[in-house]
Amino acid sequence: MFDGYLGKSLDSITLSPNLFFYTTGTILIARLLQILAWRWWFHPLSSVPGPRLAAVSSLWQMWQDVVRDGDAARAIDRLHREYNTDIVRISPNHVHIKDPEFYFKIYNVGPGFDKDPGFYSKLGVNSILSADTNSARSMRSKANAIVAPRDWGSMVEKAYSTAKHASDRLVIHSERGEDIDLFHTFRSISQGGEWVDGTLKNSKNSSVKDRKSTIIDALNPSPNHDISATDREWLVDQSNTFVFAGVDTTSTMLMYTFHKVLSSHEIHSRLQHELQNADISIQEGYDWKTIRELPYLSAVIKEGLRLSTVIPGRLPRTVPAEGVEYKGTFLPGGTVVSSTIYSMHHNSKIFPESDIFNPDRWLAANSAELERYNVAFSKGKRSCIGMK
């Protein structure tokens, strides 16, 4: 009897595919509306101002990143002005805070405010960039021996010969009246390191003593043995990460700064004057210790770092379990929080006329205080290891 009844019911369902479609559709729409309503009215961040689209989905950020061609940093800065507030909601669980002092709380050396795994895991490999704080600590200290060696002399010598080679070529181009491609010039200068495959070959065929110091040597988990296939793959990933982290950043900053120097007669001639009058010889041995003390050159570099803002986007961190309060708004543990380098470097209270390339701001009476707010390399436990 039941068989007959069930069979009939199933038949009637099979016979009505529309019923299945409408029921599933209605359930999905109801669930979607429930999520949207929760995010908009009941979420712990619902009182934080921001665009409606950002409050209910990640589409606002995606729009800025993809459609607006990576313009999120400027767009976020505009939101702060539009809503006249230091805290804005840029996706359902993510707030951006434009407050120089709170910046140092987020990007700190102490515990808490670790990298947001949701964002950094998208970088693909288990690298120093994406690693959790503990694994990163050990990788950072190994890599530091290479990127910040005690003996700067040999590194500077190598950088000098690469730069000299590039500048000789630039002179040839300019004598021929040809345009100079600063982008590719600085990219190849910044890349003048060891090639991954060559280094791996080197590591396999020679004794540890013979080998040159490279990131691969520093991170190699089995330095006294042949590199296994798994280690090899991992090491190639790590090397690519260092190329990714070190090459585009350095070359973009150099390209931007050179362009600014060459576009301003005043800045160009002041810099030239300082270099010509300094008691240094570039031709016979590169006197880098004296060069790095030159005040105008240093000011030009700092201004280049400030305005090139090669990593302008969000560097999201996660609020620790106990939560944190920002000016009356409680951010529960797990909330994603960021503060862009762009918004710090364009804070007109700290850097008046912030869009203008003005090296003199780094020579003014308050310049020592200003240093604190130069966050081009970020701050805290996950700041750049290539900054020295």
Ligand code: HEM
């Ligand atoms: C003008 C040049 C550079 C700038 C402005 C710059 C800026 C930055 C910034 C802002 C971060 C933090 C990223 C984050 O929080 O996710 C960072 C991280 C990093 N940078 Fe640089 N960087 C530069 C050059 C370099 C160079 C030359 C190297 C390598 C030799 C390097 C290696 C790294 C690494 C490995 C990290 C990740 C550190 C970690 O997560 O613990 N950078 N850099």
